Amino acid sequence: MTLLITIFAAVTATVKWYNRKNDDMRLGTLCFLYWGASLMWLVDAIFEFAELKSAYFTPDPQDMLNDAFLGLSVVALGLIIWVVRLLIADPKGSVRAALRKG
Amino acid sequence: MACFLVSAGEAAVVSIVKKSVEKKEASGKEHSKKEGAAKEISLSTKLHWLSSLLLGGAVLLAFEHVWHGEVVPWFPFLTAMSDPGDAAEMLQEMGTVGVGMAALITAVWAVMCKAADVIVKRPEQEAQKDAAA
Numbered sequence: 001m002t003l004l005i006t007i008f009a010a011v012t013a014t015v016k017w018y019n020r021k022n023d024d025m026r027l028g029t030l031c032f033l034y035w036g037a038s039l040m041w042l043v044d045a046i047f048e049f050a051e052l053k054s055a056y057f058t059p060d061p062q063d064m065l066n067d068a069f070l071g072l073s074v075v076a077l078g079l080i081i082w083v084v085r086l087l088i089a090d091p092k093g094s095v096r097a098a099l100r101k102g
Numbered sequence: 103m104a105c106f107l108v109s110a111g112e113a114a115v116v117s118i119v120k121k122s123v124e125k126k127e128a129s130g131k132e133h134s135k136k137e138g139a140a141k142e143i144s145l146s147t148k149l150h151w152l153s154s155l156l157l158g159g160a161v162l163l164a165f166e167h168v169w170h171g172e173v174v175p176w177f178p179f180l181t182a183m184s185d186p187g188d189a190a191e192m193l194q195e196m197g198t199v200g201v202g203m204a205a206l207i208t209a210v211w212a213v214m215c216k217a218a219d220v221i222v223k224r225p226e227q228e229a230q231k232d233a234a235a
Binding site: 002006028029032033034035036037038039040041042043044046047070073074077078081 | 105106109151154155156157158159160161162163165166169198199202203206207210
């Protein structure tokens with residue numbers, strides 16, 4: 001479930017990156033974060049499948065819920081890292097302008 | 103248990119290599135400008151992709167390990183380190199799953215670099231034809 005949620009986040013970020021007007025939003029950071037995690041969880045899933053065989057596809061509902069919650073938390077953490085990097089890099093100069101105004 | 107450490111280690115090595123490549127590229131820039139070299143993706147940019155993939159994945163996986171209580175904010179930081187049996191299991195996992203993760207990311211990066219080179223060298227007309235299709 002964590003793998004699936006991260007893959008959906010990675011694909012969404014990639015589509016957004018592809019349709020970008022310019023590089024101001026630094027969407028590449030999000031793509032690298034989610035694709036990196038997706039690939040790593042894919043390997044984890046392959047090893048788990050090799051161990052559990054078909055039982056891998058019939059997880060306990062409690063485990064599935066926990067994994068889904070983890071997946072959403074991972075997506076949220078990725079977004080936080082991206083937004084913090086964006087604000088620090090400040091490619092549009094919005095933060096600088098706001099701070100100078102205040 | 104600590105499989106993300108393998109990717110984090112590779113990311114650190116790649117970042118160091120990237121820094122030295124950047125220095126070499128900066129010194130060789132003037133020379134290539136004079137020769138009018140064809141537009142291509144620099145090695146430092148490609149290494150930046152690899153380190154970003156490795157580091158991004160390692161950070162999010164580290165969070166998963168915190169979630170499962172395998173990484174703690176006090177010494178020795180990895181709960182498996184407090185028991186020799188668990189430590190051996192952790193090292194085995196790093197050698198299998200951890201190395202597998204780093205190897206897959208590196209393989210995907212290699213394919214990505216090859217594809218990027220082909221896309222950059224693709225003639226403009228062909229790209230427009232593809233867009234129209």
